[in-house]
Amino acid sequence: xxxxxTSTGPVAAAPAVHIDAPEEPxxxxxxxxxxxxxxxxxxxxxxxxxxxxxxxxLIILGFFIFVAIFAPVLASSCGxxxxxxxxxxQLQPPTFKYPLGTDDLGRSVLTLTIWGTRISMxxxxxxxxxxxxxxxxxxxxxxxxxxxxxxxxxxxTDWFLVIPFLPLAIVLATLLGPSxxxxxxxxxxxxxxxAARVIRAQVLSLKTRPYVERSRALGASDWHLVTRHILxxxxxxxxxxxxxxxxxAILYESTLSFLGLGDPLHTSWGTILENSxxxxxxxxxxxxxxxxxxxxxxxxxxxxxxxxxxxxDILNPKLRAR
Amino acid sequence: MTLLSVRDLVVNYxxxxxxxxxxxxxxxxxxxxxxxxxxxxxxxxxxxxAGALLRLLPRGTEVTGSVLLNGEDVLAMRPGxxxxxxxxxxxIVFQGAMHALNPVQRVxxxxxEAILIHHQAGxxxxxxxxGGLLEQVGxxxxxxxxxxxxxxxxxxxxxMIAMALACNPSLIIADEPTTALDVxxxxxxxxxxxxxxRDLGLAMLxxxxxxxxxxxxxDRLAIMYAxxxxxxxxxxxxxxxxxxxxxxxxxxxFPAIGEGRFRKxxxxxxxxxxxxxxxxxGCTFHPRCPLAFEACPHIDPRLFDVSPRWRxxxxxxxxxxxxxEGARTPGSDR
Amino acid sequence: MSTRRYLISKVLQALLTLAFxxxxxxxxxxxxxxxxxxxxxxxxxxxxxxxxxxxxxxxxDLPLPQQxxxxxKETFQGxxxxxxxxxxxxxxxxxxRIWPTVLLIGLSTLAATALGIWIGIRQGWRRGxxxxxxxxxxxxxTYSMPEFWFGMLVIMAFAVGVGPFPALFxxxxxxTVGASYTGFAHMIDVVNHMVLPFFVLTLAxxxxxxxxxxxxxxxxxxxxxxxxxxxKGVRENRVLYGHAVPNALLPTMTVTILQLGFVISGxxxxxxxxxxxxxxxxxxxxxxxxxxxxxQGLFLLFSASVIVANLVADLLYSYLDPxxxxx
Numbered sequence: 003x004x005x006x007x008t009s010t011g012p013v014a015a016a017p018a019v020h021i022d023a024p025e026e027p028x029x030x031x032x033x034x035x036x037x038x039x040x041x042x043x044x045x046x047x048x049x050x051x052x053x054x055x056x057x058x059x060l061i062i063l064g065f066f067i068f069v070a071i072f073a074p075v076l077a078s079s080c081g082x083x084x085x086x087x088x089x090x091x092q093l094q095p096p097t098f099k100y101p102l103g104t105d106d107l108g109r110s111v112l113t114l115t116i117w118g119t120r121i122s123m124x125x126x127x128x129x130x131x132x133x134x135x136x137x138x139x140x141x142x143x144x145x146x147x148x149x150x151x152x153x154x155x156x157x158x159t160d161w162f163l164v165i166p167f168l169p170l171a172i173v174l175a176t177l178l179g180p181s182x183x184x185x186x187x188x189x190x191x192x193x194x195x196x197a198a199r200v201i202r203a204q205v206l207s208l209k210t211r212p213y214v215e216r217s218r219a220l221g222a223s224d225w226h227l228v229t230r231h232i233l234x235x236x237x238x239x240x241x242x243x244x245x246x247x248x249x250x251a252i253l254y255e256s257t258l259s260f261l262g263l264g265d266p267l268h269t270s271w272g273t274i275l276e277n278s279x280x281x282x283x284x285x286x287x288x289x290x291x292x293x294x295x296x297x298x299x300x301x302x303x304x305x306x307x308x309x310x311x312x313x314x315d316i317l318n319p320k321l322r323a324r
Numbered sequence: 325m326t327l328l329s330v331r332d333l334v335v336n337y338x339x340x341x342x343x344x345x346x347x348x349x350x351x352x353x354x355x356x357x358x359x360x361x362x363x364x365x366x367x368x369x370x371x372x373x374a375g376a377l378l379r380l381l382p383r384g385t386e387v388t389g390s391v392l393l394n395g396e397d398v399l400a401m402r403p404g405x406x407x408x409x410x411x412x413x414x415x416i417v418f419q420g421a422m423h424a425l426n427p428v429q430r431v432x433x434x435x436x437e438a439i440l441i442h443h444q445a446g447x448x449x450x451x452x453x454x455g456g457l458l459e460q461v462g463x464x465x466x467x468x469x470x471x472x473x474x475x476x477x478x479x480x481x482x483x484m485i486a487m488a489l490a491c492n493p494s495l496i497i498a499d500e501p502t503t504a505l506d507v508x509x510x511x512x513x514x515x516x517x518x519x520x521x522r523d524l525g526l527a528m529l530x531x532x533x534x535x536x537x538x539x540x541x542x543d544r545l546a547i548m549y550a551x552x553x554x555x556x557x558x559x560x561x562x563x564x565x566x567x568x569x570x571x572x573x574x575x576x577x578f579p580a581i582g583e584g585r586f587r588k589x590x591x592x593x594x595x596x597x598x599x600x601x602x603x604x605x606g607c608t609f610h611p612r613c614p615l616a617f618e619a620c621p622h623i624d625p626r627l628f629d630v631s632p633r634w635r636x637x638x639x640x641x642x643x644x645x646x647x648x649e650g651a652r653t654p655g656s657d658r
Numbered sequence: 659m660s661t662r663r664y665l666i667s668k669v670l671q672a673l674l675t676l677a678f679x680x681x682x683x684x685x686x687x688x689x690x691x692x693x694x695x696x697x698x699x700x701x702x703x704x705x706x707x708x709x710x711x712x713x714x715x716x717x718x719d720l721p722l723p724q725q726x727x728x729x730x731k732e733t734f735q736g737x738x739x740x741x742x743x744x745x746x747x748x749x750x751x752x753x754x755r756i757w758p759t760v761l762l763i764g765l766s767t768l769a770a771t772a773l774g775i776w777i778g779i780r781q782g783w784r785r786g787x788x789x790x791x792x793x794x795x796x797x798x799x800t801y802s803m804p805e806f807w808f809g810m811l812v813i814m815a816f817a818v819g820v821g822p823f824p825a826l827f828x829x830x831x832x833x834t835v836g837a838s839y840t841g842f843a844h845m846i847d848v849v850n851h852m853v854l855p856f857f858v859l860t861l862a863x864x865x866x867x868x869x870x871x872x873x874x875x876x877x878x879x880x881x882x883x884x885x886x887x888x889x890k891g892v893r894e895n896r897v898l899y900g901h902a903v904p905n906a907l908l909p910t911m912t913v914t915i916l917q918l919g920f921v922i923s924g925x926x927x928x929x930x931x932x933x934x935x936x937x938x939x940x941x942x943x944x945x946x947x948x949x950x951x952x953x954q955g956l957f958l959l960f961s962a963s964v965i966v967a968n969l970v971a972d973l974l975y976s977y978l979d980p981x982x983x984x985x
Contacts, residue, residue: 161678164968168923169941169960173953176945177686249802256804257927261945275807279931284810285829287820296807303802380885410891418889423882428904428980438890471980487890 039234046238049316056312062305066298070119081113082269096290103290105274106281114274115294121270122302125185126252132190133251134197134244138236141201146209146228156202162195168257175263182265189254193247200243204236238317246310249303256299271295325395327495327527328354328377328414333389335372335381343386344600346372348551350389352529354495359521359528361538361559363574364548365597370531374499377529378410393495412442415488419500421480425472431483432458432468438490457486461516478509485516495527502537514541535574539563544633547571550598550608553627557634567636569615607639615640664976672969679961683954684729738958739951743944748955752937758832759936762852763925766859771914773860774867775907781868782875782906783898790872797865805862806927812858813931827854830933855932862924866917871910878906908979915971919964 050056069076080086089108096103102111144155171188178184208214214231222230258264259272260279274295278284283291335347347369354360362370375381377391379398391398393413401409415438418424426434432454439450455465461482472480481501488496498517502510518541521528530542538545539559546556547570555568566572573593595612598604604611610620619639627635628642720728732738738748781790800808819825833839833847878884879902887901888894929938937956944952 161675164675164919164964165679165961166919166922166964168926169957172926172941172945173686173957176948176950176953253802253804257806257923260804260806260927261930261942263945272804275804275810279806279810284813284931285818287814287818289814289820292807292810292814296804296810299807300799300803304798307798307802375885378889380889407891407893410889412891416886416889418882418886420882424886426883426887426901426905428908429901437892441890441892441896473981 046316050312053312053315055308056316059305059308059312062301063309066119066123066302066305069116070123073116073120077110077113077116079117081110082117084109093286093288093291095288102294103288105277105291106283111274111291111294114269115271115298118269118271118274118295119298119302121182121265121268122252122255122272122299125182125189125255125270126248126302129186129189129193129251129255130244130248132186133193133247134240136190136194137197138201138240140194141198142205142228142232142236144198145202145205146224146232152202155198159195159198162192163199167192167254171254171258172261172263175258180263180266182268185255185258185264188258188263189251192254193251197240197243197247201236201240204239205232208232208235238313242310242313242317245306245313249306249310252299252303252306271299326353326392327356327358327394328352328529329390329392330373330377331390331392333373333376333391334387335369335376336386337382338384338386341601345551346600347376350548350551350553352546352553354527354529356494357521357525357527358544359530359542361530361532361542361545362548363532363535363538363545365533365574367597367600368548369551370533370548371499374416374497374529374531377497378414378416379406408442411438411488411493412444412491413493414495414497415491415493417481417484417488417496417498417501419502420504421484422472422477422504424484425480427472430469430471431475431480432470435483435487435490438487442491444491453490454486457489458483460489460520461486476509477505478513481505481509481513482516485513485520489520489524493526495529496521497529497531499531500533501530503532503534510537517541535563535577547574550603551600552608552637554609554638555636556627557630557636561631561634567630567634567641568638569613569640570609571636573614607637665973668969668972672965675965676962679958679965680730680733681726683958684726733958738955741949741952743947743949743952748951751940751952752955752959755935755937755940757936758934759925759929759938762855762859762929762934762936763921765852766856766863767918767921769856769860770864771867774864774914775871775910777864778868778871778910779875779898779903779906781872782879783902785876793865793868797869800862800865803862804927805858805924806931808862809855809858809928809931812854816854827851830931832935852934855928855934858932859921859924859928863917863921866920867914870913871906874906874910874913875902878902881905908975911978912971912975915967915974918967922960922964 073079078086081089084107086109090100090104090110092104092106092108094100094104100110100112102115104110105114140155140159144152144159171192174188174191175184178187209232214227217227217231255264255270256272256275259270260276262276264270264273264276266273272295275292278288278291278295281291283289330350330352333347333350333352334345336343336345338344350369350373352360352362352373362373364370372381376387377393377398379387379401381387387399389399393409396405396409398406398409425431432451435454435457436447436450439445439453440447444450445453451468454468458465458467463479463482463486467475467479467483472483475483481504484501501517502513505513514537517528517530520526521541528541530538532538535545542559544557545559545562546553547562547568548554549570555562555566555571557567562571563575566575570593577593593612598608598611604621606619606621606623607613607616607625610616613620617639623639625637625639625642627637629635630641736749738752740746741748741751744751777793781793784790813829814820815823816826817829828834828851831851833844833851837847839847884897884902887897892900925936926938926941928934929936930942933939937959940952941956943949944956
């Protein structure tokens with residue numbers, strides 16, 4: 003098996019893949035590229051399955067996604083309201099009726115934790131989406147065009163990177179006032195620099211590859227080069243990076259909520275901890291109000307991190323050399 | 325007694341994709357003060373041999389066979405004995421000296437370290453010896469205080485050579501000592517190696533892919549292909565009268581100015597060396613061989629005698645004359 | 659470029675970044691409420707005139723660029739504004755809280771770095787071993803865990819004594835309230851109160867440092883000069899500590915210093931949890947009280963610290979690495 007000469011460019015995860023198709027009409031370049039990518043994705047999945055860490059992360063994440071989606075079925079939302087009849091005695095340790103005990107308003111901690119899944123995950127995912135969008139755009143422009151654009155953008159990126167996260171987040175969130183959108187905005191604003199850095203580095207290394215230069219010599223427009231050649235090859239690495247960013251975003255959300263800067267209207271794991279600490283739960287020994295939401299955070303962040311590392315192991319061309 | 329006697333050396337690397345055979349049964353003999361050249365393209369296994377002889381390959385690499393150094397089998401040595409033997413009986417001159425030297429340690433200290441750990445001298449005496457070694461390789465003794473990055477490539481290579489001489493070994497393995505250098509510097513370093521070998525009566529295993537270099541320096545030549553030795557004999561014979569088609573092609577790839585047959589296009593070999601995991605059947609060279617015939621894809625030739633101390637692994641040697649068409653004659657490209 | 663030029667350029671870069679921070683700080687807070695109104699908040703029945711008079715006093719009626727220049731001048735003189743809540747100059751408020759934080763961050767960083775390096779070396783040297791894998795798992799876990807939650811667990815375990823755990827330490831604060839210890843006794847008292855927050859901070863970042871050292875060592879072990887050292891007959895122990903570690907330590911140290919930003923973020927919530935009267939607790943309470951001037955001052959201080967730390971890391975690296983030192 004000899005490596006095939008690069009033509010439209012190697013996808014980072016796929017060396018020569020032979021598409022065993024029966025006789026059929028000649029395919030367009032787009033179809034070939036798409037088929038190649040599908041095969042590459044299949045290969046990645048097959049390798050991913052072998053990665054124990056990645057699979058464990060996927061299972062844990064799957065569990066939490068399930069909980070987030072089916073929250074109303076698993077625990078009635080009425081349980082979030084202290085005046086709801088389902089509330090019980092205050093600050094009770096776990097019993098059969100309230101498997102994780104109750105908080106200071108008599109609400110079931112299990113219900114709170116289940117519903118907290120939604121906000122924590124949504125904030126994590128949405129803020130990451132924005133982060134990646136900004137980061138990719140800036141990283142692409144800086145890496146691809148270079149020159150003054152790169153200097154200015156990189157200077158901006160470096161500045162953001164130097165500033166410690168929480169003080170900046172606190173400053174912004176305090177000014178904007180605590181709300182669902184504030185948290186998302188603040189997390190995105192403070193997270194995009196590292197994504198931009200990674201993307202730019204990748205773009206820089208791809209820019210000088212022969213197939214890009216060849217394409218340009220053939221008269222390809224910038225847009226074509228970016229969307230057809232650079233993005234698809236940066237794609238896998240962006241994906242791994244994104245997953246790790248979600249993990250961080252969820253941690254950030256919990257911290258901001260804990261400090262009182264989160265969404266006051268909805269329950270997230272961070273706000274549960276904010277309430278429990280504010281009510282003196284740790285000092286009173288009310289461990290059932292403290293452990294579950296924190297454990298949930300740990301598990302979800304852990305799952306995203308494990309998935310991210312597994313993907314990085316598989317997709318990162320540098321690591322694959324061994 | 326033969327200084328170095330390697331029998332049936334086999335090296336398999338362990339990779340994620342399974343074991344990779346880098347060396348597939350190699351025999352080597354070097355006598356005292358003899359210089360053996362080992363040549364071949366990248367990936368043929370020659371550098372692996374250098375590492376294998378002193379057990380420097382990555383952990384988990386499978387090395388079998390016997391490596392008799394002054395009668396003792398290196399592969400069977402206990403760690404303490406191995407460490408004592410390293411550098412004192414055999415040392416290595418690595419390629420790319422800049423990376424083979426510790427960047428945060430002065431070069432003098434690095435040479436001294438070799439002397440000190442083998443208890444060959446006290447600190448003060450070692451220091452003096454290092455000065456002498458540097459002079460021997462053509463460097464001013466004050467260079468002792470320098471860091472590797474303060475020296476040029478050629479100077480670093482000289483430091484490597486000085487270091488290799490530090491414990492007075494009887495055998496030096498030179499693993500591509502000139503490859504990373506400019507041509508002019510290459511010539512200087514080669515000259516130095518030749519002189520040192522002559523003056524000190526050193527035995528040398530000279531590994532390189534540049535055949536023309538070997539002819540000057542070596543008494544005997546061994547040519548490697550795909551993990552095996554395919555030809556081995558007196559340097560002049562192997563280079564000028566190559567019995568194996570691969571040797572022929574390799575020698576032809578280094579054109580000499582003034583020689584008639586190079587006035588036309590430079591020759592080369594089609595194709596690439598085979599992947600160790602994917603070797604062709606029969607004679608591993610047959611897909612690229614201009615003289616391959618029907619038997620070649622089916623029979624894996626052993627080393628046949630061309631003459632008493634000259635062997636080649638080619639079916640043509642078995643039954644045909646040792647001298648191929650258009651062979652060069654010694655002296656024709658001087 | 660020569661070392662001198664390299665250092666000067668690094669210092670200039672740091673100053674430039676600092677300038678950005680100042681500008682950012684200024685415009686951000688001017689963009690939100692009017693400081694005069696905020697200052698007078700809580701006082702009822704203030705006439706429009708009084709507000710305007712205060713505005714004039716604070717120089718808020720001047721054009722923005724002039725205000726900025728004024729702001730920069732004031733900042734360099736150490737005047738960081740007036741706290742809404744404490745009715746004291748911000749610099750006074752902050753100064754009173756610096757020492758506890760420096761103590762906490764300083765000691766825990768030292769401990770985390772020292773331990774992390776030691777562990778990381780063992781991990782890198784015995785890659786794939788149970789020790790390595792166990793430590794990697796530990797690092798993964800502590801990375802995924804909010805430090806304040808861990809703090810709460812530690813309080814419950816070792817300060818309150820929930821379940822099988824012993825109550826060994828105070829639940830918070832800097833010193834025992836009411837007691838007036840002096841000298842040595844006082845020091846012991848403070849140390850006693852510091853044990854738990856110190857423990858939490860150290861454990862929270864220990865993993866990161868060990869990971870950094872581990873990768874640095876692994877990279878170094880792949881270098882050619884390690885093979886040379888072995889070939890010379892150097893003992894394994896000396897190959898590790900004499901050749902590999904000195905090379906691996908350099909980048910590790912600088913990357914470690916660069917972690918300061920994360921440590922600062924962590925100390926804010928930890929001080930809140932343990933009621934440790936430092937800058938972190940001040941930050942958390944100022945958020946509650948919407949005390950903008952104090953937050954502004956703290957933001958400036960935190961950012962400046964990280965910028966200076968980065969500069970120190972650069973300078974340190976260039977001093978220690980002979981390749982850079984030579985210029």
